[in-house]
Amino acid sequence: MDSNIVIYIVSVRKMNKSLNMWFRRIHRWIAVPTALLIPVALIIKLVGSQAIVDFWEKWDKIPSILMLFMAITGAYLFLLPYIVKSRRNKSLQA
Template identity: 65%
Template sequence: MTKFLTKWSRKFHRWIAVPTALLIPVAVIIKLIGDPQTVAAWEQLDKVPSILMLVMAISGTYLFLLPYIVKGQRKKKVASEAAETSAVRRKWPAGS
């Protein structure tokens, strides 16, 4: 599940980065030098860059924390395998 989620979250993050990187400078330029009619039209779409930035922050946080998540899962798996191995050794002595 983690590999599937990682693969698609990376793709999603990359594809969202493009419109975000384009819309933010456009929004700033429109607000700074746009005529009143353009600014009024942009006010209807003003929330789009903010929503895209929020999505980028959430997916970026997941991608940033992913190595730590995988490391924790790996440690848990190794610990459970070691516990199983020691339980088998106690059940079946080596000398028998």
């Protein structure tokens, strides 16, 4: 096997591991503010004064954006074992 191909394969694997690590880290760190903001938003809308509700309306999209980001990273992390398994099976067959 050509040494350039081996170096390329090793660098791609390192990049994938690094990407997986960052996805996990980001998913964990986004989970905490998301878990805190959703109940806060609900409480503000149910029992908050009109001034607080008006202020919150400006920031109301933040929990939705965080939930979308959590869904994307969560789907990637959920599918990751299946992706790795299919890649492993393809490399064993070759």
